[in-house]
Amino acid sequence: ETGVTQSPTHLIKTRGQQVTLRCSSQSGHNTVSWYQQALGQGPQFIFQYYREEENGRGNFPPRFSGLQFPNYSSELNVNALELDDSALYLCASSGDGNYGYTFGSGTRLTVV
């Protein structure tokens, strides 16, 4: 058990729709990062949240947005889905001053 839970595990959406992916981190893990992993590729950094504020962002358009909540859960929202958004979405969390981290098992999103 990783201590980080993502839901749903699989999801199919239609192009143009909106999707919300969820991540539940370990208690005390104030930092959460989201990554997109296309098939056959390494994960790409989307953004990071620390204590409910975004404090880092990768090269993703504004239709990728996020939220982090006081109960150590977080969301990744993607608007106006495109076919290329089909990927595995991973979240990872860590505590303050701790380079250790824990990954969730991911949500596999398919856009048709």
Add this chain to the structure above:
Amino acid sequence: KNEVEQSPQNLTAQEGEFITINCSYSVGISALHWLQQHPGGGIVSLFMLSSGKKKHGRLIATINIQEKHSSLHITASHPRDSAVYICAVKRPNTGNQFYFGTGTSLTVIP
């Protein structure tokens, strides 16, 4: 060019063989991680290195900071070691942001 390069991309080995996966990076780092990803996507952290060498069971990870290179070794490989192994580096002052290699897909044949 990716900041993190891994080799080989694909590797097939016979059970019992000694395996080495290499990772080279071109940026300053605060830590390097080796990750294991099984089919279905879940990622498990194997090692976090900032210097030297670490060993856990049949797995050994080394890093040479001057040469910007790390290796992951698997001794007495087993079919259950079949997975994708990913090297990821954390850069200083970037919080929890990682830069990932594209992974090495390992298949161990019985």
